[in-house]
Amino acid sequence: MTLTLYPAIDLKGGQVVRLKRGDMAQATVYSAEPASQARKFAAAGFAWLHVVDLDGAFAGKPANAAAVQSILAATPGVPVQLGGGIRSMATVESWLDHGVRRVILGSAALKDPAFALEACKAFPGQVAVGIDARGGMVATEGWADISTMPAPELALRFEDAGAAAIIYTDIDRDGMLGGVNLEQTLALARAVRLPVIASGGVASLDDLASLAAVASEGIEGVIIGRALYDGRIDPAKALALVSAVAGRPAAGAVAEGPAVG
Numbered sequence: 001m002t003l004t005l006y007p008a009i010d011l012k013g014g015q016v017v018r019l020k021r022g023d024m025a026q027a028t029v030y031s032a033e034p035a036s037q038a039r040k041f042a043a044a045g046f047a048w049l050h051v052v053d054l055d056g057a058f059a060g061k062p063a064n065a066a067a068v069q070s071i072l073a074a075t076p077g078v079p080v081q082l083g084g085g086i087r088s089m090a091t092v093e094s095w096l097d098h099g100v101r102r103v104i105l106g107s108a109a110l111k112d113p114a115f116a117l118e119a120c121k122a123f124p125g126q127v128a129v130g131i132d133a134r135g136g137m138v139a140t141e142g143w144a145d146i147s148t149m150p151a152p153e154l155a156l157r158f159e160d161a162g163a164a165a166i167i168y169t170d171i172d173r174d175g176m177l178g179g180v181n182l183e184q185t186l187a188l189a190r191a192v193r194l195p196v197i198a199s200g201g202v203a204s205l206d207d208l209a210s211l212a213a214v215a216s217e218g219i220e221g222v223i224i225g226r227a228l229y230d231g232r233i234d235p236a237k238a239l240a241l242v243s244a245v246a247g248r249p250a251a252g253a254v255a256e257g258p259a260v261g
Contacts, residue, residue, distance in 0.1 A: 002246035003212040004221030005238055006050035006081070006197065007041040007228055009034055009071065011064040013055065018226045024054065030229045034067040035074035042075045044235035048101075049080045050223050056085020057106065072099045083130050083167075087112065092119050096126060102164055106130035109158070110138050110149060117161050124162030128197070131155060132169040136184065139171055151184075152191040159192055165220055166192065170200035180207045180222070182214075189218035199223040203232060205241055212245035 010017055012024065016031040031037045038049055051071060055063035062068075062085045072080060082095055083104030092103050102125075109116045109129045120127045131151050132139045138149040155166050168188050170181040180201045189196040195218060198211055202224050211222050227233040 001215045001220075003208070003215045003219065003242040004048060004197075005046055005208070005242060006048050006221055006223045007044075007046050007235075008050045008052065008199075008223050008225035009037055009041075010052045010054050010225065011067050011084075014064060014067045017054070018229060019054070024058065028226075028229075035070040038071040038075045038078075041235075042078045045239050046235065047078070048221075049075065049078055051080055051082045052104075053082070053084030057083070059085055060087050060107075061085045062091065068095075068100075069098065081128060083128075087115070089115065089119060089122070092123065092127070096123060102126050102128050104128045104130045104167060106132060110147060110154060113157060117158065120158060120161040120163045125164045127163055128165045128167050129155070129158050129163050129194075130167045130169070131188075132171055133184075134171040152188055155188060155192045155194065159194055163194055165195045165197050167197045167199055167223070169223075172200075179203055180211060182207075182210050185211075185219060186214055186217060189214075192218070194218075195220035197221040197223060203227050205233060205237060208233070208238055208241055209245060212242045215246070 011034060012027055015029050016034050016037050017027040017029050020026040041049060051068060053062055053064045079101035081102040081104055082100045083106055086092060086103050086105055087108050095103050105116045105127060131154055133151045134146050136150055138147045138151055138154050168185055178201050180198055185198045197220055202222060211219055224233060
């Protein structure tokens with residue numbers, strides 16, 4: 001199983017930014033042209049784009065629609081998953097109609113589970129559940145509020161609802177380049193049948209190699225942000241690495257013919 005790499009495009013005020021630990025006051029601007037950034041990622045060979053409307057996450061409604069639409073128009077052949085401020089069926093339907101391949105429900109998954117479950121069932125395979133956690137507990141409202149709900153408990157609620165995946169973010173590591181929280185991510189993947197996408201702290205090719213090595217245990221992909229923008233991870237090397245790991249036989253297995261990444 002090949003680990004899918006999702007380059008992140010986080011939007012604040014129409015610009016591409018990266019935050020530290022979800023703090024809007026600690027935003028580094030990397031580009032004033034989201035569409036241009038999206039084209040660069042597509043040209044590098046990434047199969048998906050991960051887009052987040054940060055302002056929307058705090059406002060509870062879309063706030064960077066023009067920027068998102070510019071990304072969709074610039075990369076028509078690359079599927080986009082979008083999160084931030086999606087709190088109603090009308091918004092879900094609107095973004096899917098505009099060409100978003102997969103919407104991400106974050107705060108709504110905890111605060112309005114009836115809506116989140118309805119969306120998953122109405123659009124099977126097109127809704128991912130974003131679980132952002134601090135200390136293992138689910139955070140909402142752009143990470144401003146920390147609940148008493150353990151991440152695995154929330155994930156289990158969506159196991160049979162038609163959700164496409166669980167996107168698990170370790171807030172304390174996000175944007176800090178401190179390394180991915182492999183232990184908690186793997187524990188979540190083992191606790192649910194849904195595929196898990198890791199997020200937060202990815203800093204090097206070693207992080208990608210560690211996740212790729214356990215992809216068969218339910219970790220479908222990983223979101224990469226600051227490490228790409230800062231040049232710590234080279235896109236070509238990252239894509240080659242996960243392809244190579246996917247082509248290796250599992251420990252103890254006997255390879256039959258050449259491995260294909």
